[in-house]
Amino acid sequence: MNPKYTAFGKKLLQYGLVLFVAITINFLLPRLAPGDPLLYFFDEGTLKELTAAQKQMALDSMGLGGSLFEQYFIYLKGIVSFDFGVSIKYGLPAIDVILERLPWTLVLIGPAMLLSAVIGVAVGAYSAWNRGKSRDVSLLTVMLTFQAVPGFWVGMLFIAIFAVQFGWFPTYGAVSIVQDGTTIGWLKDVALHLVLPIATLSIATVGSNYLLTRSSMLESLGQDYVVMAEAKGVTKPRLIFNHGLRNALLPVYTHFMMNLGTLIGGSVVVETVFSYPGIGRLLYESVVARDFPMMQAVFLMITIGVIGANILADLTYPMIDPRAKSTRRVKGES
Numbered sequence: 001m002n003p004k005y006t007a008f009g010k011k012l013l014q015y016g017l018v019l020f021v022a023i024t025i026n027f028l029l030p031r032l033a034p035g036d037p038l039l040y041f042f043d044e045g046t047l048k049e050l051t052a053a054q055k056q057m058a059l060d061s062m063g064l065g066g067s068l069f070e071q072y073f074i075y076l077k078g079i080v081s082f083d084f085g086v087s088i089k090y091g092l093p094a095i096d097v098i099l100e101r102l103p104w105t106l107v108l109i110g111p112a113m114l115l116s117a118v119i120g121v122a123v124g125a126y127s128a129w130n131r132g133k134s135r136d137v138s139l140l141t142v143m144l145t146f147q148a149v150p151g152f153w154v155g156m157l158f159i160a161i162f163a164v165q166f167g168w169f170p171t172y173g174a175v176s177i178v179q180d181g182t183t184i185g186w187l188k189d190v191a192l193h194l195v196l197p198i199a200t201l202s203i204a205t206v207g208s209n210y211l212l213t214r215s216s217m218l219e220s221l222g223q224d225y226v227v228m229a230e231a232k233g234v235t236k237p238r239l240i241f242n243h244g245l246r247n248a249l250l251p252v253y254t255h256f257m258m259n260l261g262t263l264i265g266g267s268v269v270v271e272t273v274f275s276y277p278g279i280g281r282l283l284y285e286s287v288v289a290r291d292f293p294m295m296q297a298v299f300l301m302i303t304i305g306v307i308g309a310n311i312l313a314d315l316t317y318p319m320i321d322p323r324a325k326s327t328r329r330v331k332g333e334s
Contacts, residue, residue, distance in 0.1 A: 022303040026299045083095075088294070095297060101278055102279055117252070120208070128221060151273075154203050155269075158200055175193060
């Protein structure tokens, strides 16, 4: 058998095991939460008046009827058939609500991730090249500040200044209630609603990209081949981009791919601050309402996103670093 396919099969088996464990934890976590779930839908007086049959009917509608093993079996059966149950809060199939909210989150985190990565890599490389100088110290101070400041505080500050004080951008939501009815007007309205959330999410994540690029770039610039190229009179831009940054981008790329899966759920704070109708806001609302079907569906989607990003990183990493392909070939031959 081809060693390449054997290694890929082992990798898929590992990811399958991780997915199974994550699915099990996803099933158990909502059920381990304290409190009676029925109290989130009935007050204590009404709950006391309900008969045992009515209580059981309410639990069955939430997927909490029967023993824990029976619930787990129904849960696994629903995953296989893409039936995640009916949302208690919205009264709609959970998958339908998620598919309605998912595009808004993708529109938010896509530009934010790209902007954060480009700025972080560019500024990190520039800072590393000017290591020890005042501009490096200044940039490092600014980026450490961005890294330390909570995202919700940045979002509230942006709302207070740019939305309330100057009135340049909307304060909440993804679209305005009143529009001009044209496609261009709708797109412009959506773009205006995205500016502040994207800026907040970018600032919250740019610090890690900068620090990782700067650290990796400093290590790369200290290598012998870079010193030799500088001694030969290679121009500064070519030395930075062709010799230093090319190798320094490898850990940054890995970090970017990991964030690709986690940011779908990691945008909870930003979407909550701006009342943005994405997956993060949906997760927050589901937890508050103890909407078990919705919580399980969102957690599962985030888990699949993280595992999918890992698989994509494994498949594309040899394209970024040819040495990884050579290492795999040598291991297969041995």
